[in-house]
Amino acid sequence: ENDISSKLPLRGKHILITAGPTYEAIDPVRFIGNHSSGKMGFDIAKIAAQNGAKVILVTGPTHLFVDNALITLVRVKSAQEMYDACFSYFDIVDVTIAAAAVADYRPKKVAQQKIKKDDTTFIIELEKTKDILASLGKVKKNQFLVGFALETENEIEHAKLKIQKKNLDLIVLNSLNDKGAGFGHDTNKVTFIDKNFSIQPMDLKSKEEVAQDIINKIIQHYA
Ligand code: CTP
Ligand code: CA
Numbered sequence: 001e002n003d004i005s006s007k008l009p010l011r012g013k014h015i016l017i018t019a020g021p022t023y024e025a026i027d028p029v030r031f032i033g034n035h036s037s038g039k040m041g042f043d044i045a046k047i048a049a050q051n052g053a054k055v056i057l058v059t060g061p062t063h064l065f066v067d068n069a070l071i072t073l074v075r076v077k078s079a080q081e082m083y084d085a086c087f088s089y090f091d092i093v094d095v096t097i098a099a100a101a102v103a104d105y106r107p108k109k110v111a112q113q114k115i116k117k118d119d120t121t122f123i124i125e126l127e128k129t130k131d132i133l134a135s136l137g138k139v140k141k142n143q144f145l146v147g148f149a150l151e152t153e154n155e156i157e158h159a160k161l162k163i164q165k166k167n168l169d170l171i172v173l174n175s176l177n178d179k180g181a182g183f184g185h186d187t188n189k190v191t192f193i194d195k196n197f198s199i200q201p202m203d204l205k206s207k208e209e210v211a212q213d214i215i216n217k218i219i220q221h222y223a
């Protein structure tokens with residue numbers, strides 16, 4: 001092939017990316033969710049595709065969209081739907097990057113009708129959702145597995161525990177401590193920690209630049 005795209009570093013690689021929040025239903029009109037915009041995952045998908053990878057982007061509810069023919073967008077709502085979608089693609093991918101802010105708990109019972117208010121306190125019983133990334137880590141073969149970690153204390157120690165618990169190759173530790181990082185900002189301060197516990201702190205950057213740094217790690221892995 002003399003096509004220019006054949007020279008792209010991730011040509012022929014399949015990358016699964018999760019993005020956005022998940023919505024866990026309480027009743028037909030209400031849910032438990034979080035403020036994830038999905039931007040980090042969508043930016044990673046864009047940069048991966050620009051480097052020639054075929055991308056499957058599994059996203060929770062977000063207004064973002066994609067316009068690259070190399071990206072297949074799969075829209076889901078709940079953690080269970082995201083789990084099912086990820087498992088249906090995992091066998092055929094080389095790399096998985098879990099950027100979604102998956103709900104850790106969901107209502108144990110979903111009311112079939114809209115819940116009516118009364119004069120008493122309303123308690124919702126919650127049960128744990130499945131950990132998608134940890135479940136993929138249990139069955140992974142050659143897949144390069146990248147997770148995110150959001151911590152507010154003992155950051156490095158907690159992130160290392162997540163690498164081990166989820167059988168990851170790389171974790172992207174997100175710092176909330178620094179001004180202008182985390183939810184609701186377009187900048188992130190991240191630290192890369194690999195499976196050998198080598199630690200690489202990065203500067204405060206735009207999400208798109210962080211996405212480029214993550215994709216560079218993948219490119220290095222295959223170089
Ligand atoms: N993750 C996942 N499925 C879940 C929960 C988390 O795939 N049910 C993934 C996230 O996409 C992220 C990583 O696991 O890549 C870590 O998420 P995080 O919320 O930081 O850690 P948890 O393992 O959920 O632990 P905790 O929230 O208690 O710190
Ligand atoms: Ca969590």
